[in-house]
Amino acid sequence: MSANAYSATRGLQHEEPLLFEREHKAATAIALPGVSGEIAASLFAFVRKTPARIPGLSEPETVRHFVRLSQWNHGIETGFYPLGSCTMKYNPRVNEQIVRLPGLAYVHPEQPQDSVQGVLALLFELQQWLGEIAGLPHVTLQPAAGAHGELAGMMMIRAYHDARGDNKRRKVLVPDSAHGTNPASAVLAGLNTVEIKSAANGRIDLDALKANLGEDVAALMLTNPNTTGMFESDIGEICELVHRAGGLVYGDGANLNALVGIARPGDMGIDCLHINVHKTFATPHGGGGPGAGPVAVNDLLAPFLPVPRIEKNGDVYQIICEGEQSIGAVFGSLGQTGVLLRAAAYIAAFGCNDLHKIAEDAVLNANYVLARLKDVYHVPFPGLCKHECLLTDEWQERHGVKTLDIAKRLIDLGMHPMTVYFPLIVHGAMLIEPTETEAKETLDTFCDAMLEIAAQCEAGDTAILHDAPLLPFRRRLDETQAARKPVLVWNDSGFSS
Ligand SMILES: *Cc1c(COP(=O)(O)O)cnc(C)c1O
Secondary structure (H helix, E strand, O other), X not given: OOOOOOOOOOOOOOOOOOHHHHXXXXXXXXOOOOOOHHHHHHOHHHOOOOOOOOOXXXXXXXXXXXXXXXXXXXXXXXXXXXXXXXXXXXXXXXXXXXXXXXXXXXXXXXXXXXXXXXXXXXXXXXHHHHHHHXXXXXXXXXXXXXXXXXXXXXXXXXXXXXXXXXXXXXXXEEEOOOOOHHHHHHHHOOOEEEEEOEOOXXXXXXXXXXXXXXXXEEEEEEEOOOOXXXXXXXXXXXXXXXXXXXXXXXXXXXXXXXXXOOOOHHHHOOOEEEEOHHHHOOOOOOOOOOXXXXXXXXXXXXXXXXXXXXXEEOOEEEEEOOOOOOOOOOOOOOOOHHHHHHHHHHHHHHOOOOXXXXXXXXXXXXXXXXXXXXXXXXXXXXXXXXXXXXXXXHHHHOOOOXXXXXXXXXXXXXXXXXXXXXXOOOOOEEEEOOOOOOOHHHHHHHHHHHHHHHHHHHOOOOHHHHHOOOOOOOOOOOHHHHHHOOOOEEEOOEEEO
C-alpha cells in the first residue's frame, strides 16, 4: 500500500508562515476612523506616535491563516494516537457537556459553602469512588498532576515516619523502569533515591529489592502494571518484604486502566497511590493542558492528607481546613475541578457494575496489537501484556532501521507515532497503548502500517524509512536544539532568540 493510504490525514503537518511574513501590501483588512477634535484632546496622552504594526492582508487571508493554524494539531480527534504510558487520549463529548453546565462551570472557589453544595457533593462522591477503585479509602483531590500527586504522597510518607520518631528513613527505592517523575518527586520531598534493577522478565528483581531493604528505607515506589506493560506478579511478596522492613509501598497509578474495576492496589498491599484522572478517566493527556492527580491512602497515612478536604456531615458537605498532622495545602483550592468532574462523568457513565469493561477492553486492545505484531517486531518480555505493549527495533536494526525511523514513517502513513525510547531499560523501545476507545478497524489500520514498515525493512527498501517523514513540510526537527535554543522573538528583521 502506498503512503497515506491508511488514514485520511497526510503527514500530520502543514506549513504556515507568520502573518507578517505573508503580507503583501500596505493596506490592511482593518479600517479604523481617524480621531480628531474633542476625542483627540481627551485622549491626548494616549494617541500613538507611530502607526500600529498591522499586517497587510485581506480579511479572507487572515481568516485562512488562523483556521489553518487551528488545523495544525494532530490529536485523538484527527486520528489514532497510540502513545504509551499516556492512557486515555479520547475525551467523550458528554463529559464536555457536563462540565459546561453553568452550575459547575461558573462557581468560584471562595463562594459560600451553602451555595456550592452540588459541586461539593460531586467532588465528595468522586473521592469515595476513587477510594473504592484504589482499595484505599481516604482521598485527596488536590494535586494538579500525577507528579504533583507523587510529591504529596512522598510528603505524607515522610511525615508518617517522622511522626513515629523514625526519622532515619530517607531512602526511596525506585525500579529502573519507573517514570522519570518518580525519583524527581521523592527528591523534591527531601528523600533520596536508590535504583532497583529489573529482572530479565521486565519485573522488579526480588534479590535486588531485598539487598536494598533496611532501616533507612522510607518507601518503595512501584508502578503496576509497570511501564513495560507487565503485571508485577510478585506484588504480594514485594509489599510484604517492604512492610516487614518498616517501609511503605507507594503505587504509581498514573495509568490505572488495566486494573480499574478488576483489581485494587490497596488489596495488593500498596499504602498510597496517585491516580492520573487525566489519563485513566478521560480528560485528554498531553499538550500541557490541566490535569489532576488525586492520591488515595490507607488508614496509616490518612492523618497526613492535605487540607482542605471535603467531608459529609449529615446532609451537608463541608470544607475542612484543619488537620493536626496534615502536610498542609498542596494546591490553591480543592483541586482542578473541571478535570475532576470529567473523571466523575466518565466513571458515572460506566457505573460501578461496568467499570471493569474499561480494563477488559484496554487490555484486549493492547494484546490484539501485540498478537498482530509479535512475529515481525521483537518483544522483549514475551507473554500477555496489560494496557500497553512493548516492542523494540532489534530485528529492524539489523537492516539499519531504528525506532526513530519507524516512528517517523508512521507520520507519513497518517498516524501519530507510539511512545519511543521509553521505558529506558529496553533498547529502542516502542510502547503502544491503544486504550479502550479504539475500534478493531483502527487497530488493524495501525498494525497494517507497522507490518508494511517491517516488510520494507526486510526487502532492503530502507531509504524511504531513513528519509521519513516525506509528507510534512517540516521533517526531522532538531529537538535538542529547539529545547536548548528556542527562537521566540520576531520583528521586522526576522526571528531572533
Ligand atoms: C504520566 C505519568 C506520570 C506523571 O504524570 P503527570 O500528570 O504527567 O505529572 C507518572 N507516572 C507514570 C507511569 C506516568 O505514565
